[in-house]
Amino acid sequence: MAKPHPSWGLAGPETPASPRTMRTLRKIQSHQVLTTSNALIAQTQSRPSPARTHDSNSTDSPGGPTRTLTHRRARSNSDAAAREAALTAPIPHHRRPARKTGSGIGVKRSLLENLLRDGPQNGKTQEGLQELKYLVLSTKVDADGDGMSPYRIYLWLVLLNIPPVPTDDYLTLVHRGGSPAYTKIRNDTFRTLATDPLFKRRVTEASLIRLLNAVAWKLHDSKPKSRSRPTSSRRREMELLVNTPPSIAEEPGSSDSAIYVQGMNVLCAPFLYAARSEVEAFALFHYFVTQECPGYIRGALDGVHKGLRLVDRCLEIVEPKLAAYLASKSLTAELYAFASVLTLSACTPPLPEVLHLWDFLFAYGPHLNILCIVAQLVRIRDTIFQSDSPGRVLRSFPPLEAKGIIAMAVSFIPENPGRSLRRDD
CATH class of the missing domain: 1.10.472.80 (Ypt/Rab-GAP domain of gyp1p, domain 3)
Known part of the structure; x- marks a missing residue:
C-alpha cells in the first residue's frame, strides 16, 4: 500500500483542504479498493466508464468484461487523470488468479509434495519410498518463514511408517486424567523451549501436558501386570526382571521413570509444533520413543x-x-x-x-x-x-x-x- 500522504488526517474545519490534497486522498482510496477487495466488480453497473471506453486493452481480469462505474457522486474534472490512472492500473500480482496448489502459497508444487500426494507409480512402494528419501535429501520441504508446511507431518508419518491413530483412542487416554508421571510432567512443561517465540505462539502448555500424559498412560498400560496370587518379594522381582521388555525397564526405587523421564518434553515439542493435530503428534511421539529410541525412556x-x-x-x-x-x-x-x-x-x-x-x-x-x-x-x-x-x-x-x-x-x-x-x- 502506498505511504500515507503527509497531509493525511490533518485537514479540518480550520485548515481547508486544497484540490491537490483531495486528489491525493482519492488516489490513495482508489488504490486501497483495488488492492484489498474484489467487491468493486460486484458493485459496478452496466454503464461503461468514459476513461475505459478508449482503452480496449484493459480488462478487470484475464478474459473479463470492461470495468464499469458504480453509483456514486460524480467527481470533478480536476480528478479525471488520477481516476483514469487508478482504474487502468494493472491488478497487483498477489490478486491475480494463482495456480492452485496443495500448499496454498501460489507456487507450483514440488516433486516431493507431488510424490507424497500421488504415491508411487505402479504401486512400487519400496522404489517410491527410496525416491521420497532422495528428494528429502536433495531438495527441501516447502515451508514458510516459521517452518510451517502443510504436508511435513504426513511426510514424517510416511517415513516412519506410522498408521493412523483413531482420535477416540487419544481422547480416551486424555480423559483418564493425571498419570502416575503427571507431577513430573507439570514440573517440566512450563520451561519447554521457553525462549522460543515461534513455539510459544503455536503450542500451548496445556497441549504439551495432554500429549505427554497420554503417552505416559500408554507406556504405563504396556507394563506387565503383577500376578494376583501372593508371592515372595524376591520371586516378584525375578518375574518383573524376566517379563519386562527392555524398552520400559525401570530403575529400582523409581515407580514412574519408565513412563516419563526428564527431556521427553523437549523431544516432544517439535512433533506438536509441526503437527496439524495433537493426535498426529501423539502417534509420532509414542512410536518414536518406543520403536526408534526406546533407550531414551529408560530410567x-x-x-x-x-x-x-x-x-x-x-x-x-x-x-x-x-x-x-x-x-x-x-x-x-x-x-x-x-x-x-x-x-x-x-x-x-x-x-x-x-x-x-x-x-x-x-x-x-x-x-x-x-x-x-x-x-x-x-x-x-x-x-x-x-x-x-x-x-x-x-x-x-x-x-x-x-x-x-x-x-x-x-x-x-x-x-x-x-x-x-x-x-x-
Whole structure:
C-alpha cells in the first residue's frame, strides 16, 4: 500500500483542504479498493466508464468484461487523470488468479509434495519410498518463514511408517486424567523451549501436558501386570526382571521413570509444533520413543549415554586433532552434548531449522543425529581452538543451519565404520 500522504488526517474545519490534497486522498482510496477487495466488480453497473471506453486493452481480469462505474457522486474534472490512472492500473500480482496448489502459497508444487500426494507409480512402494528419501535429501520441504508446511507431518508419518491413530483412542487416554508421571510432567512443561517465540505462539502448555500424559498412560498400560496370587518379594522381582521388555525397564526405587523421564518434553515439542493435530503428534511421539529410541525412556537413559560415547568415537575418526584437544581439556560429549543427543538437536534453535534437520533424520535414521552433532562441532572448530575457555563455547551451540550440517554429516559417513552407526546403538 502506498505511504500515507503527509497531509493525511490533518485537514479540518480550520485548515481547508486544497484540490491537490483531495486528489491525493482519492488516489490513495482508489488504490486501497483495488488492492484489498474484489467487491468493486460486484458493485459496478452496466454503464461503461468514459476513461475505459478508449482503452480496449484493459480488462478487470484475464478474459473479463470492461470495468464499469458504480453509483456514486460524480467527481470533478480536476480528478479525471488520477481516476483514469487508478482504474487502468494493472491488478497487483498477489490478486491475480494463482495456480492452485496443495500448499496454498501460489507456487507450483514440488516433486516431493507431488510424490507424497500421488504415491508411487505402479504401486512400487519400496522404489517410491527410496525416491521420497532422495528428494528429502536433495531438495527441501516447502515451508514458510516459521517452518510451517502443510504436508511435513504426513511426510514424517510416511517415513516412519506410522498408521493412523483413531482420535477416540487419544481422547480416551486424555480423559483418564493425571498419570502416575503427571507431577513430573507439570514440573517440566512450563520451561519447554521457553525462549522460543515461534513455539510459544503455536503450542500451548496445556497441549504439551495432554500429549505427554497420554503417552505416559500408554507406556504405563504396556507394563506387565503383577500376578494376583501372593508371592515372595524376591520371586516378584525375578518375574518383573524376566517379563519386562527392555524398552520400559525401570530403575529400582523409581515407580514412574519408565513412563516419563526428564527431556521427553523437549523431544516432544517439535512433533506438536509441526503437527496439524495433537493426535498426529501423539502417534509420532509414542512410536518414536518406543520403536526408534526406546533407550531414551529408560530410567538410566542408556540410549542417550551410548549416543554420547558415539559422539566421542566419531569425532576421533573425522577430526582427530579436535578430539584430542577436547580430551586434553577433559571435555567429553557427556559434558556438552547430552541435551543434543537426548532431543535430536531440538534444544538448539531456530525451530524451523530443527524441523529441516528432522526431515533428514526421519528419512535416513535418527541415529545420524550423532554425525550431525559432530558436524556442529567441526563447524566451530576454529572458535574452540582460539577460545581461552572452550568449555564455555561448547555450553551452547551456534544456531542450527540444517543444510550445511546435513551436507557435512553425509560426508562423514564413508569415514565411519558401519557398526558405529547402527540404528539400535
